[in-house]
Amino acid sequence: MKFIADGMLGKLTRWLRMLGHDVKYSNELDDAQLIMVAKKERRILLTRDLELYQQVTAKGIDTFYLEGRTEEEKLAELAKRFEIILDIDMTTSRCPKCNAQIESISKEKVTDKVEKNTIAYYNKFWKCPKCGQIYWQGAHWTRIKKTLEKATEELKKLRNKKQSNYIQAGG
Ligand SMILES: [Zn+2]
Numbered sequence: 001m002k003f004i005a006d007g008m009l010g011k012l013t014r015w016l017r018m019l020g021h022d023v024k025y026s027n028e029l030d031d032a033q034l035i036m037v038a039k040k041e042r043r044i045l046l047t048r049d050l051e052l053y054q055q056v057t058a059k060g061i062d063t064f065y066l067e068g069r070t071e072e073e074k075l076a077e078l079a080k081r082f083e084i085i086l087d088i089d090m091t092t093s094r095c096p097k098c099n100a101q102i103e104s105i106s107k108e109k110v111t112d113k114v115e116k117n118t119i120a121y122y123n124k125f126w127k128c129p130k131c132g133q134i135y136w137q138g139a140h141w142t143r144i145k146k147t148l149e150k151a152t153e154e155l156k157k158l159r160n161k162k163q164s165n166y167i168q169a170g171g
Helices: 010-018 030-039 052-056 072-083 116-121 140-168
Strands: 002-007 022-025 044-048 063-065 103-104 126-127
Touching: 002 010, 010 022, 022 063, 030 044, 030 052, 044 052, 052 063, 052 126, 063 072, 072 140
Parallel strands: 002 022, 002 044, 044 063
Antiparallel strands: 103 126
16 A cells, blocks of 8 residues: 655645655646656556546545544544554654655664764664654654544544444434
8 A cells, every 4th residue: 555645735745654655745746746656656656636636536546535634633544544553653654854764773884973972872773774764762752643633533433424324324
C-alpha cells in the first residue's frame, strides 16, 4: 500500500511516513501529474479536493477523499479506511522529510552531529540514509504521542458513527 498526497496534505504526509507508510509528496505537482504518478506507481491518491477525487475515481484509480479538518481527524479517517495502526514503530518508520526508511544508529556515531544535552539524555538514535537527518524520541515525542492518542479517539468516534448508521439502516 503506497500513497501519493496532494499539495494540501504536507503535514499529513509527514505523519503517515512516521507511521511507516510510503507517501510521495510534492507541492509542485499539478492534478494531471498527480494522477499520472498514482497510476504509474500504483499509489493511492490522497486528496482534499473533491473535484480531483471525482476525476480520479472516474478513471478507475484508487483514491481517498479526506474530510477531516484536523490532523487527528484525517489520521482517523485513514486508519478506518486502510487499517493504519496509529502508533509509531521505529523499525518501520520513514523519514518525515524524504520518505526513506530510517535506520537505527549507535550513540557514538551521532556525538558530533547532535547537541551535548541530547547525547546526555537520550540513548537511542535513528538516521535517514537518504537525507542524513538524525532522529531521537526527544521532548517533542510526548506531543507526537498525544496527537496519535487523539487520532485513536477520533477513530473510535468514526467507528461508533458507522455502527449507529448501520442500526438505523437496519431499522
Ligand atoms: Zn530523510
